[in-house]
Amino acid sequence: MPLTSEKPIVIQISGLKKTYASGESELTVLEGINFELMQGESLAIVGPSGSGKTTLLGLCAGLDIPSAGSVELLETKLEALTEDGRAAFRGENVGFVFQNFQLIPTLTAIENVTVPLELRGINNAEAKARQLLDEVGLGKRTTHYPIQLSGGEQQRVALARAFINDPQILFADEPTGNLDGSNGGHVVDLLFDLNAQKGTTLVLVTHDLDLAKKCDKVLKLRDGRIETEMASA
């Protein structure tokens, strides 16, 4: 075991600001956002509706670009990449989970899981997809279509899909927002099992306090600024 166990920093956010044009003036929806996360750490972004959580997640994932400041993932500054470059970077390094699952209704569970790799021209991912579906408890549902699955099961398929490219970072927007307590709890447990097994860094937007409590850090936004930043208990 090496003595230096310090993990690498995988997310470094500095001086992040986002403004939108509003008539003749500017509307600032995020400002003064700084934080960093090490490999395997988990962060919950919480705060009231309209406080900037989704905007911050989109900037961190390179889906949107900041008006000022920097987003560095895995030592790559996203603002230095083109839009295509950011998309390729996400395809290789990042996974996503959404509140409304966003499965493709015409594809089976296993076909949904392999989509991110197929988009990158990588075929023959079936065995890996099957293994991931097994890990989320859906080994017997691989040929079901989304409509034949419950909400909790659909989100488990979405989790398997998010991990198919072995992402170093996973972004999730209200991953339990459409699930009832027990299904939500199951998805949260799976998320953290996968995080522990694979060392994935997690960034989650959530209203779910049980989920936030499980994260290493919690960032509370108010009116586009960090109101409090705490290590979770």
Ligand code: ADP
């Ligand atoms: P949250 O996720 O915390 O509910 P959002 O990040 O969705 O908050 O929104 C933060 C603020 O930014 C809100 O006031 C919202 O109206 C504003 N906003 C978001 N997107 C746009 C946009 N494209 N143009 C103008 N204002 C926007």
